[in-house]
Ligand SMILES: [Fe+2]
């Protein structure tokens with residue numbers, strides 16, 4: 001069972017090996033869809049903050065929890081620990097170059113998250129803290145949007161070209177292991193429901 005709703009629904013409990021019928025790109029693309037919904041929320045929050053409008057602290061905290069736990073710990077970790085090394089070995093030139101670039105962008109995203117977290121724990125936010133937060137949040141949105149676009153345009157086709165089918169089945173098993181060890185069973189549903197709740201108030 002993965003972090004994304006579509007596959008979670010398709011995987012029947014009576015078929016624990018159902019995941020071997022899936023494709024790693026399909027899993028990651030579906031998670032990107034959830035991340036795009038999260039990005040709509042964050043983009044709206046960033047614009048409101050940059051305009052010095054109030055965004056409730058609990059909404060910011062919830063959104064950042066999904067950023068840390070879902071976008072980074074669930075999604076980026078699967079790419080970094082599982083997909084990138086296998087692709088870099090299968091495609092030592094083009095694949096290795098793309099994975100290097102994508103891993104560097106993951107580090108850039110984490111730096112921005114740390115910047116956001118440094119501002120968030122402060123008590124009542126001053127105008128300048130709000131504007132700073134909006135600016136860093138906006139940079140995160142832009143970087144993750146571009147990152148997702150590049151993965152879909154360059155990374156996924158290279159996976160299709162370079163990784164043989166048996167290795168893709170191995171990737172899926174490793175995705176499951178990461179999900180179990182890094183995220184915890186059932187947590188993906190909680191993150192999806194937070195995104196859904198926030199989506200009703202932001203980025204509509
Ligand atoms: Fe990525």
Ligand SMILES: [Fe+2]
Pocket residue numbers: 028032075079148151
């Ligand atoms: Fe991704």
